[in-house]
Amino acid sequence: MASTTPTKTADSEKITLNLGFVDLGRIDLLVQEGFYSNRSDFIRTAIRNQIDSHGEIVTRSIARNTMDLGLRHVSRAELQALRDKGEMLHISVVGLARIAADVTPELASATIGSITVLGALQASDDLRKALADRIH
Incomplete structure (x- = not known):
């Protein structure tokens, strides 16, 4: 029997990112210190800040x-x-x-x-x- 539950549409796109070990370690340190909840939170914030800096x-x-x-x-x-x-x-x-x-x-x-x-x-x-x- 087919499901009648509506399909949820994703509101974001998943990307893959390669980082050097030192940069990754710095991100992990900021997460550990409580500045960000996780790596993704840091990366999303960094991207938003870059976009905002080029807003005009x-x-x-x-x-x-x-x-x-x-x-x-x-x-x-x-x-x-x-x-x-x-x-x-x-x-x-x-x-x-x-x-x-x-x-x-x-x-x-x-x-x-x-x-x-x-x-x-x-x-x-x-x-x-x-x-x-x-x-x-």
């Missing part, structure tokens, strides 16, 4: 490139309306772009002209295959 540059770049910041959800209804008008959608996101699970590869191919994501794209494997030449 990021803001100007987003404005210059007319990109959405944060979550961009593309629904079936939005794509159907575009198809009915004969228009194409060009998705450009810094953050997460998510294409609804009920969007068919045919509808996506007919209405999505390009996808540029700096972050993560959540879409079914079938959609990814159908749009492979439009994902940058």
Whole structure:
């Protein structure tokens, strides 16, 4: 019997990072001293601080490139309306772009002209295959 529990969507992306032993030891020391709860907490904080230190540059770049910041959800209804008008959608996101699970590869191919994501794209494997030449 199939499960009726909704699938939880991840709100973050896992990355792999290689660090030298000395840097790793310094991080562990700061964790041990109570400055951070764990290595991941330190790394997330360090990344946020770096992004904040370049905040003006990021803001100007987003404005210059007319990109959405944060979550961009593309629904079936939005794509159907575009198809009915004969228009194409060009998705450009810094953050997460998510294409609804009920969007068919045919509808996506007919209405999505390009996808540029700096972050993560959540879409079914079938959609990814159908749009492979439009994902940058």
